[in-house]
Amino acid sequence: MNGTTSTGEDNATPLIECRDLTREFRRGEQVIRPLDGLDLELAAGSFVALMGPSGSGKSTLLNLIAGIDRPTRGTLRIGGRDLGRLSGRDLADWRSRQIGYIFQLYNLVPVLTAYENVELPLLLHGLSRGERHRRVSEALARVGLVDRHRHFPRQLSGGQEQRVAIARAIVTDPAILLADEPTGDLDHDSAAAVMDLLTSLHRELGKTLVVVTHDPAVAERAQRTLHLEKGRLVAAAEITR
Amino acid sequence: MIQTFANSSVHSLPLDYALRNLARTPLRTLLALLGSTLVLILLLGTVGFVRGMSASLRGSGGDNIIFLGAGSEESIERSEIPSRAAGVVAASLTGLREVLDQPAVSPEVHAALPIQPAEVEPSDDPPLAVVRGVTPMAFAVHPRVVLLEGRLAESGRDQVIAGRLAAELLGVERLEAGSRLRVGEREVTVTGIFDAPASVMAAEVWMPIADLQVLAQRDSVSCVVAAMPPTAEENPQAAARLLAAAEAFAATRLDLELVAMPERDYYARLEAFFAPIRAMVAAGAVLVGLGGLLGGLSILHAAFSSRIREFATLQVLGFPRRAIVMSMLEESLILHAGSLLAAAAIALVLLDGLSIRFSMGLFGIQIDEIALGAAIAAALLLSMIGIALPAWRCLRAPLPEALREG
Ligand SMILES: Nc1ncnc2c1ncn2[C@@H]1O[C@H](COP(=O)(O)OP(=O)(O)O)[C@@H](O)[C@H]1O
Numbered sequence A: 001m002n003g004t005t006s007t008g009e010d011n012a013t014p015l016i017e018c019r020d021l022t023r024e025f026r027r028g029e030q031v032i033r034p035l036d037g038l039d040l041e042l043a044a045g046s047f048v049a050l051m052g053p054s055g056s057g058k059s060t061l062l063n064l065i066a067g068i069d070r071p072t073r074g075t076l077r078i079g080g081r082d083l084g085r086l087s088g089r090d091l092a093d094w095r096s097r098q099i100g101y102i103f104q105l106y107n108l109v110p111v112l113t114a115y116e117n118v119e120l121p122l123l124l125h126g127l128s129r130g131e132r133h134r135r136v137s138e139a140l141a142r143v144g145l146v147d148r149h150r151h152f153p154r155q156l157s158g159g160q161e162q163r164v165a166i167a168r169a170i171v172t173d174p175a176i177l178l179a180d181e182p183t184g185d186l187d188h189d190s191a192a193a194v195m196d197l198l199t200s201l202h203r204e205l206g207k208t209l210v211v212v213t214h215d216p217a218v219a220e221r222a223q224r225t226l227h228l229e230k231g232r233l234v235a236a237a238e239i240t241r
Numbered sequence B: 001m002i003q004t005f006a007n008s009s010v011h012s013l014p015l016d017y018a019l020r021n022l023a024r025t026p027l028r029t030l031l032a033l034l035g036s037t038l039v040l041i042l043l044l045g046t047v048g049f050v051r052g053m054s055a056s057l058r059g060s061g062g063d064n065i066i067f068l069g070a071g072s073e074e075s076i077e078r079s080e081i082p083s084r085a086a087g088v089v090a091a092s093l094t095g096l097r098e099v100l101d102q103p104a105v106s107p108e109v110h111a112a113l114p115i116q117p118a119e120v121e122p123s124d125d126p127p128l129a130v131v132r133g134v135t136p137m138a139f140a141v142h143p144r145v146v147l148l149e150g151r152l153a154e155s156g157r158d159q160v161i162a163g164r165l166a167a168e169l170l171g172v173e174r175l176e177a178g179s180r181l182r183v184g185e186r187e188v189t190v191t192g193i194f195d196a197p198a199s200v201m202a203a204e205v206w207m208p209i210a211d212l213q214v215l216a217q218r219d220s221v222s223c224v225v226a227a228m229p230p231t232a233e234e235n236p237q238a239a240a241r242l243l244a245a246a247e248a249f250a251a252t253r254l255d256l257e258l259v260a261m262p263e264r265d266y267y268a269r270l271e272a273f274f275a276p277i278r279a280m281v282a283a284g285a286v287l288v289g290l291g292g293l294l295g296g297l298s299i300l301h302a303a304f305s306s307r308i309r310e311f312a313t314l315q316v317l318g319f320p321r322r323a324i325v326m327s328m329l330e331e332s333l334i335l336h337a338g339s340l341l342a343a344a345a346i347a348l349v350l351l352d353g354l355s356i357r358f359s360m361g362l363f364g365i366q367i368d369e370i371a372l373g374a375a376i377a378a379a380l381l382l383s384m385i386g387i388a389l390p391a392w393r394c395l396r397a398p399l400p401e402a403l404r405e406g
């Protein structure tokens, strides 16, 4: 699980590049536009916090970057690849290699053990059992759950579940980690532990990390904080550390 | 050591996942299983009923020509022809099967008479059985009939032989040589038990024709059955010629008022006559089955639909929709295979051979390879129907929307 991305802001071409990125939903006559002509560049290896009031389009942007939604207008290039040009099948394949997605409610599969949940994404890559075992063990060790392999999600605390979910997100060694309010459902201590973990993945493995959050303490850790409001970036509120 | 998933083909979900999901909500799974088991049992019972009835009627017709009273082509029991018709047929048609140098021509009286064991009090509503008055020639034209025990009945001594299924018709444990019966008003002794596999004859009572004519107060006979020669099967032209001759004979002997037809045709018509009953049984099964079907399907639908977020998550991880549909199908197939096993076991133990009474006597429900084949096909179909709607519902929604569900 060595970082596959080069670190640092010094990289000339951005990893993620949005141009006039727009997402609209039509409800009868009404057009809802959660994302409205967004221009944005994110460097490889950066740690970005995405803030803004509820309904401002944070999840919509994250879903577009994750390749689980498609823009209505504009382009989205990631690693030089125009996601809009990929077929559904290719997009799913790209997602399984490039993206680690972390949900607010963990979204673990309840009938699978922690180990099996983490192993799941590897089933898409035709690896041997031994190789899968090595990677799953490494990922679970990384999130500090070596002793929880055989536990089912219902046997874990919320914080532990989220760590399993993070192990699942990093097990395929993707370049980009996307987290939508990953601490939104956790108590203070668990939230801090999860954020420590995400920060270390950014620092030590060089993952590009985009975290949607309401929590200033989370944003505090990021190199860059973006504010969305009504689908547009509020330039004045951008913070770079 | 840690258990990893068995190596499955790339892009497919492990079988374990399907299995454990079935165990995830055991009550739900059980209810869905019960629903589809009910549907499959009803299907097996209905197909077994239809096939059992048809087989017993079709099995009752042999390679014979039957002569009936003109105008009574639909019912032997209503038919009346002069007693002398048998002798005239035997003398007029050449090429019939011969038994001991005699043409195999069997005059028969068919009557539906109340029948009871002699030892019970006469009841107001005794079961009716087909009583057939025969001569020894009857055994030549109905080779299916074999004596299982005892001996044939002698004329003038109030003796009968009883079919193997007659006991069931009478509601008694067992009939055997020596049993006493009340046929109509008359007490008779059973001298022998016969079988006639897969034929309505197995539920009949046979007695010497003269005795039945006395009992039924008639001097006519119901029909005359003439056997085709043993070569009829290899030589259909000869059989057709014989039939044509029989029809010409019936048409020219206006004094006898006969019609001639292949015995198989008579029973084929009878089978068609009972088609509405089979349709009603099928319709009843469909109505009850619909309940089980809708119940089972809605439970499956609820079970799968509650997992819409999970299916969306699997897609976010990169699993194609096809993999998810296949896993749903696996689950559904396993569930319905369970239903199929349960239904087949129940049908084979409880329904197979179960006697059903109808106006021709009795027939047995037949859970045979056709009924089981139909159940297998239905189980496959149910597996697919069971996931069609939930799969559509769960996989149609855009991922961001599905991820917000539940
Ligand atoms: N599939 C959809 N159909 C209609 N409206 C949607 C859909 N998805 C999101 N929206 C709307 O877009 C806006 C932004 O949503 P979202 O990106 O989830 O906001 P948040 O910043 O809270 O994550 C909201 O008003 C939401 O109702």
Ligand SMILES: [Mg+2]
Pocket (backbone or CB within 6 Å): A058, A059, A060, A180
């Ligand atoms: Mg959101």
